[in-house]
Amino acid sequence: MGNADYVYPSTNEYRQCAHPVAVPPPQPFFKSFKNSLKETFFPDDPLRQFKNKTPSRKFFLGLQYFLPILEWGPRYTFQFLKSDLISGITIASLAIPQGISYAKLANLPPILGLYSSFIPPLIYAMMGSSRDLAVGTVAVASLLIGSMLGDEVNATENPALYLHLAFTATFFAGLLQASLGLLRLGFIVDFLSHATIVGFMGGAATVVILQQLKGILGLQHFTQSTDIISVLRSVFSQIHEWRWESGVLGAVFLFFLLLSRYFSKKRPKFFWISAMAPLTTVILGSLLVYLTHAEKHGVDVIGNLKKGLNPPSFGDFVFTSPYLTTAVKTGMITGIIALAEGIAVGRSFAMFKHYSIDGNKEMVAIGTMNIVGSCFSCYLTTGPFSRSAVNFNAGCKTAMSNVVMAIAVMFTLLFLTPLFHYTPLVVLSAIIISAMLGLIDYEAAIHLWKVDKFDFVVCMGAYIGVVFASVEVGLVIAVYIDENTNEMNLFPSSKQQNSVIILWCKMQVAISVLRLLLFVARPKTFVLGNLPNSTIYRSVEQYPTTNDVPGILILQIDAPIYFANSSYLRERISRWIDEEEDKLKSTGETSLQYVIFNMSAVGNIDTSGISMLEEVKKITDRRGLKLVLANPGAEVMKKLNKSKFIETIGKEWIYLTVGEAVEACNYKLHTCKPDATNEDSQPWNNV
């Protein structure tokens, strides 16, 4: 551009007292590449503790890394055991009825809920790094398994195949979870934003509660769909089928459960009341049925539960088409959702107790427990919020409480299963409803609305989508799906329903990603003014007391300059200059001479961004304005240097702070204004 050779004497004179802007020392390509790989996949620097250690020590540390029990085991005390014993028994009393209930939700034999509370907690106790996580099955994943597998195989017509598919799906879920951890891709879970999770969980809880109306009202026939409209239609079209015995029993137990929850919430010391309540209702309900023979009067009961520990199931995996695809898909989706819950729960409690857990390590632990579990008749487990909260409140000290729970469940499996014969299903429905009500976090939604409207929209989108899926949304989307699926439609309504839910999940992720893209595509730019009696320059909007600097327009760009926003920024900057010139013209003030870009917030720039700056430079030159940069960062300076833009703009027009840039411009404005304008106005003639 020729500008680089030109010397601006007056500015150079001034520059002697200004700070130079540094181009960072060049780094070899592979070193910087290695660094950014490390930042992307190992932000927590897990190898840090291995530095300067002997090989045998390194081996032991490595073993400890994968089996944290080796770390806390040797330090385990009797005091700890006492606490873990209490909390372990408490969560077992919750785990048994919950496990049976959720297994029913997944259309699986109730005994699977007990199996799943035996093996996985033992694995987790060895490998997990959370001290408070209580392992078990979860409602949302159970419902999804039931819905997704139900599309392929009817659970009542072909229970064996359905069961085997559930094991296969769990196996793939575990495989995915462990791989994500091993490949250190844990950050994928982060893309499920807090708002999405609040909305999704609330929606799923609503759906689960609605489904329980079947159990509470003792209905025999019920819709396959999960949306609110179909369910309510199904309920109210069968008013004459409602069983009042079942309904009354359900309402009483639900009231009792909610009361205990409310009481425990008011007095945290009595947490055990709400923890014991489910087992109490189960015992009371079973006794009641046993004594009144209510099972013959419209109150359905669990029936026979097989005695004995988990039978092995690794021979049952189904790896043949067309079932494999379904199993893989179900495993992927439920695996991710379960993982997100487990990690969020682990992290929350770690935060309370001031220790930190390693997300990737947790993923490996949760994945391994599901892989091993799927080989021994367990279905998908993770760390449910409700059970972990009880564990935490019961004062657990280590993962040993999971072992205690597993032993208690083992004892139940070996000796106590016959006692559940008379347990009424309506009690299980009441237990599920009372647990699910806690997941509808309306307070969080209100908080989102107050703090961040966009987050609220995302949250409500997720909620409404899950609750109404296949009706409102379905009307639009189902047509599209219909046209695009040529697969055999065995269970049309449910299959569509299911596709709609998956599509909705995809859309949720898309909305979240879109938000990030919009942030990058439409970065904020704003005018800076001078804070009175200082050399500080801040946004005119945020600080209304700032003063304009005559003849100088100071713009701050609030995002990296990338291909996605460079066209926008060019237009927006032109508009800022137009507006400023219009304003000055109308007030008759000093005409505009300098445009300063504050680059403090521009973290990076790509080649499209540099082209944009070159174009802006031409635009300003043409209008007789001088372009000045303030405080470009290391990455930006490196790239501006390599692309020779520094020579184009002139090294003497890059300043370390806005203050120094303004000072230099003012200096020039009052000493050699006419010169500068004439000489610099049309350098594009040199191109």
Next chain:
Amino acid sequence: MGNADYVYPSTNEYRQCAHPVAVPPPQPFFKSFKNSLKETFFPDDPLRQFKNKTPSRKFFLGLQYFLPILEWGPRYTFQFLKSDLISGITIASLAIPQGISYAKLANLPPILGLYSSFIPPLIYAMMGSSRDLAVGTVAVASLLIGSMLGDEVNATENPALYLHLAFTATFFAGLLQASLGLLRLGFIVDFLSHATIVGFMGGAATVVILQQLKGILGLQHFTQSTDIISVLRSVFSQIHEWRWESGVLGAVFLFFLLLSRYFSKKRPKFFWISAMAPLTTVILGSLLVYLTHAEKHGVDVIGNLKKGLNPPSFGDFVFTSPYLTTAVKTGMITGIIALAEGIAVGRSFAMFKHYSIDGNKEMVAIGTMNIVGSCFSCYLTTGPFSRSAVNFNAGCKTAMSNVVMAIAVMFTLLFLTPLFHYTPLVVLSAIIISAMLGLIDYEAAIHLWKVDKFDFVVCMGAYIGVVFASVEVGLVIAVYIDENTNEMNLFPSSKQQNSVIILWCKMQVAISVLRLLLFVARPKTFVLGNLPNSTIYRSVEQYPTTNDVPGILILQIDAPIYFANSSYLRERISRWIDEEEDKLKSTGETSLQYVIFNMSAVGNIDTSGISMLEEVKKITDRRGLKLVLANPGAEVMKKLNKSKFIETIGKEWIYLTVGEAVEACNYKLHTCKPDATNEDSQPWNNV
């Protein structure tokens, strides 16, 4: 948290001389919503010129907005006409042979290339805002149309249906383009980054050149695939079929064309040599064939071209299944690619001549010309780079040069088509090759490597993907596609090929998006130090001369804090604190007391980000460190205020600049250190 009520006397004393950080004045929700909608869709503020005008003036301005000819038409002078006449005739001489060549590339009748250079330029002349864009068909879109429509209908077996599909696809392309413009969604085009376009164009040019080997060597049978391996195998497996007459003719003409291009490049004044060269080769080639009767010796010729203007084709649209889907898909993809080229070309030349064009307006113009064109036997047109460059070099002044070209083409259609009877196809191949060589911009690729490695990877990814698609990539992806498409496979190899290309395009977009996401998911954080003899704090890496501030760790976060990066930031910040404490311990310096976050570059924060800050606050509290914020922006302050985080951290711990924050910390460090540590170290007990 209770902290808000606690008064820090010493700090408050200091604060009297520090600048307060302002929470921006609250805005009504709908006002701020309206503002952000405006910034997203109307960054150029198109309604600005309508302010304070009379209704009739407003109507005229609105008409001018959509028909820019009303703006420049009245000011049109004879001087302009002279320039436009010369450039119009020059581009016509290029348009005729290029149009015929590209139509062959799309497997369409050659005459369509002439039709497409008649109607669309007239529409564009009225509606377009670029003065330099020369309208016509383009090679890449032609190739894609040929490949995508060829999957559904065989062009030689069912030419009428194929032709009608081409019109339908063009219609939908136009519809999409115009809608994007009217809905002001032009920024979608921006997501094709410069690097992607360089790579994609280079790859497409390579593919097109390879395809021309068929014409140059006079081969009758040729592979349907476009990847380099299939094409070379097809060429070299037929060595005995090569026609040397055709080959020699092709080589000579290509040499002549390249020579003229080279010469014109060296001496820009003789641009017309390269502009006229194609027509010259067509005339020379036709003469040669006519005189030597080479058409009987292995040199294929165009044959009969119908005389007369464009016949109407709006009755030919195919809106019936299964063709409609193909037409819509083809229209969408080619429409977007053509649009990107047209807008990029228009923008580049506008930049040279220092006027600006409106992307959304251009889209409406290009879309309209394709909608109208598709009704009159034209296929997809846009502003090709080569033709527009010739137009620019020939000194065009306004879009009138398009009108001149259209009239010249009309004249050709009415009277001169018989002259093309003897034009050898090999000449057309040579013309295409010479035009395509200009699109392989290896210099741009080298520049990308130098300035931005990631951009280079994106570029090479696009290039290699297009050139090798269906071999290397195909091996991996084809399996996937095979399993997932149950549609009828009429032309298996070509269909797969085509799917692979589309998939590759999607992957390219995904890579670009991934880059943005990675930027947001892994923001830079770095330690700041004090520039000697100043109150300026800058990155220690960029400015190695900076000094540490004893007892204070200053971190800068270089991106908005969103759900996608909040977990990462929490881990990374913990690691910074660990490392700093380790360092201080090993050197035995003052222990760490304060952690200052410079929030200058944090443009926004969401609820997940605020939770992260709350967690960091707990972590620092637990370690006995005090968390201090410096310079949070308007958006951030607004949300911190609403979520009560300001009260959690304490208003007195938020400073306007890093300098003031450090000063306050130092003040406190040296006056009341022991107190501060004890009192503040465990405020989480108050939770």
